[in-house]
Amino acid sequence: MRKLLITFILLLPLANLYAQDLSIEMRGTTTWEQTNFQISITQKGTSVTIKYRLKVDADREALRKDSAAKALPAKYKNARTDPKEEQKLVLEFAKISERYRKSYQDSLTVDIEQQPKYKKLLTYITNTNQAMFHGGVNLTSDQDELYCTITYNNKVMTFEKNAPLAVTSPLLYALIRETLRLGEEAGTKSALKIDEVFKYLI
Numbered sequence: 586m587r588k589l590l591i592t593f594i595l596l597l598p599l600a601n602l603y604a605q606d607l608s609i610e611m612r613g614t615t616t617w618e619q620t621n622f623q624i625s626i627t628q629k630g631t632s633v634t635i636k637y638r639l640k641v642d643a644d645r646e647a648l649r650k651d652s653a654a655k656a657l658p659a660k661y662k663n664a665r666t667d668p669k670e671e672q673k674l675v676l677e678f679a680k681i682s683e684r685y686r687k688s689y690q691d692s693l694t695v696d697i698e699q700q701p702k703y704k705k706l707l708t709y710i711t712n713t714n715q716a717m718f719h720g721g722v723n724l725t726s727d728q729d730e731l732y733c734t735i736t737y738n739n740k741v742m743t744f745e746k747n748a749p750l751a752v753t754s755p756l757l758y759a760l761i762r763e764t765l766r767l768g769e770e771a772g773t774k775s776a777l778k779i780d781e782v783f784k785y786l787i
Contacts, residue, residue, distance in 0.1 A: 607711055608736040611761060613783055615729050619643070619686070622779045624764055628697065628707060636692040637768055637775035641782065643685040654681045691773035703763050710760065711737045718744055720753045729786040733757060748786040761787050 607628040614621045625636040648654050657678055664670035697704045729748040734741065750758035765787070768776025780787065 606737075607707060608734075609710075609760070610734045611757075612732045613729065613779075613786055614732075615642075615783070619682075620782060622775075622783065624761065624779075626707075626764060631697045632694060633697050633700075633703070633707070634692060634694045635764060635767060637690065637773055637779060639689040639775050639778050639782065641687050641778075643682040644687075647685045648682060651681060651685075654678065657681075689775035689778050691768065691775040693768065693771045693773060695767060700767065703767065706760060706763055710735065710756070713756075715742050715744075718742070718754050718756050720746075720755055729783060731757065731761070731786060750787055758787065 609626040
């Protein structure tokens, strides 16, 4: 009976780790273009689901050839004295641009026991404090940016970091690199494109 009780106590930390749900939301944006990505990580027990999403800026060449878009500059020039009409034309251009933006979206589920490096990283994140996510310096604001929210055991941490992440937050850099690695090894196109488009951030 005593041996059984000791074994139970020793297993409590491990059981507690798997009982808690971990949620990580990361969103990256570029400075000069309407390009952004989202990565969602959800851990339930030993199962981790990762969702990748990338939406790139509008194809400028295709936009220049669009007849409705080509007609907007003249309309905008005539509407300069009417703020409401100006706003209407801005929204119309945004709607047209949206048609020429490409999106990539994938998801995968991994067994954390089969990914020891990733398991170690997620376990570290659940046991660290907010200060450990900060690097030596947060650089100027005209850089690609990453917004991150981590929720675990009723605790929420939020971060806003500029490029390059390897300097501004080495821990977030390690998290996103490993998360992209899993996606790339699984052949997810969105993970590959995020790595390509956001090379200055990550």
